[in-house]
Amino acid sequence: MSKVAFLFPGQGSQKVGMGTDYFATNEKASAVVKEADTALGFSISELMKEGPEDTLKQTAYAQPALVTMSTALLQLFKKEGIQPDYVAGHSLGEYSALVASEALPFAEAVSLVHKRGTLMEQAVPNGQGAMVAVLGLDQETLQSICEEVTSAGNVVNVANLNCPGQIVLSGTATGIEQASALAKEKGARRALPLAVSGPFHSALMKPASEQFESELHSATITMPMVPVIANVTADEVHAPEVIRALLAEQLYSPVRFEESVNRMIELGVDTFIEIGPGNVLTGLVKKINRQVQAHAVQDQASFDKVLGILKGE
Numbered sequence: 001m002s003k004v005a006f007l008f009p010g011q012g013s014q015k016v017g018m019g020t021d022y023f024a025t026n027e028k029a030s031a032v033v034k035e036a037d038t039a040l041g042f043s044i045s046e047l048m049k050e051g052p053e054d055t056l057k058q059t060a061y062a063q064p065a066l067v068t069m070s071t072a073l074l075q076l077f078k079k080e081g082i083q084p085d086y087v088a089g090h091s092l093g094e095y096s097a098l099v100a101s102e103a104l105p106f107a108e109a110v111s112l113v114h115k116r117g118t119l120m121e122q123a124v125p126n127g128q129g130a131m132v133a134v135l136g137l138d139q140e141t142l143q144s145i146c147e148e149v150t151s152a153g154n155v156v157n158v159a160n161l162n163c164p165g166q167i168v169l170s171g172t173a174t175g176i177e178q179a180s181a182l183a184k185e186k187g188a189r190r191a192l193p194l195a196v197s198g199p200f201h202s203a204l205m206k207p208a209s210e211q212f213e214s215e216l217h218s219a220t221i222t223m224p225m226v227p228v229i230a231n232v233t234a235d236e237v238h239a240p241e242v243i244r245a246l247l248a249e250q251l252y253s254p255v256r257f258e259e260s261v262n263r264m265i266e267l268g269v270d271t272f273i274e275i276g277p278g279n280v281l282t283g284l285v286k287k288i289n290r291q292v293q294a295h296a297v298q299d300q301a302s303f304d305k306v307l308g309i310l311k312g313e
Contacts, residue, residue, distance in 0.1 A: 008093035101224035129199030136189035234259035
């Protein structure tokens with residue numbers, strides 16, 4: 001029996017204008033956006049529509065904007081009664097996945113990620129941290145590079161295990177520079193600096209994680225109605241207290257996306273649908289396993305296309 005997983009993108013997929021036409025024509029999507037504005041106490045909808053881009057890119061704003069966009073698009077699937085067998089997200093996207101699984105109310109999710117983004121930005125002064133995507137080296141080699149650089153006095157950690165041959169490192173700006181040079185010496189095809197405002201998913205995020213724990217403690221998290229695959233463990237998570245603990249840990253732990261996708265394939269998933277702006281995760285899934293289907297839904301037109309595929313038309 002065919003199984004479907006919904007995937008939700010993380011930071012970096014946001015763009016000014018995302019969802020504008022869709023929100024104007026879909027009442028339920030428009031209601032989601034209004035709910036976000038009310039929960040946040042400022043107009044995330046205006047920022048998504050008009051920008052400026054520099055503000056939308058800031059972690060504290062990009063995160064609630066993306067959860068809002070993904071949840072608004074989710075309404076298309078709800079209207080058609082399409083329920084996934086599993087849900088997962090990439091970093092921030094895990095919050096959209098929890099909303100989709102009904103483990104976390106949407107209004108609380110956008111408020112939580114706004115706070116999460118603010119704490120992440122405050123953890124390390126701008127310019128002192130960095131991230132780099134390394135292409136063409138395995139995890140073991142990169143782990144040894146991280147250890148070498150860290151032992152010399154600069155923090156560098158493996159941050160995202162995205163797909164075969166694409167691993168992201170995170171740490172101090174100087175450490176990332178050193179790690180990039182070492183990676184190239186050891187045969188990396190490329191080391192691409194990421195346009196981010198901090199060293200996410202590294203040990204430098206532990207202070208933010210500790211502060212965020214109190215926010216998570218008071219959040220209304222319940223048992224998911226659809227199994228959620230957690231970033232930290234790359235496996236199913238059910239108990240609310242475990243979800244809370246893993247969301248705190250997620251801030252400084254690697255995003256095990258490749259393992260998460262492979263786990264869902266083991267569980268019988270053969271169709272992955274990315275719900276949100278862009279198609280970054282769709283591309284990663286195709287690199288992880290070419291035998292499965294992967295589609296991106298970012299507006300009404302792409303949804304109609306995917307709906308036809310799901311119905312076998």
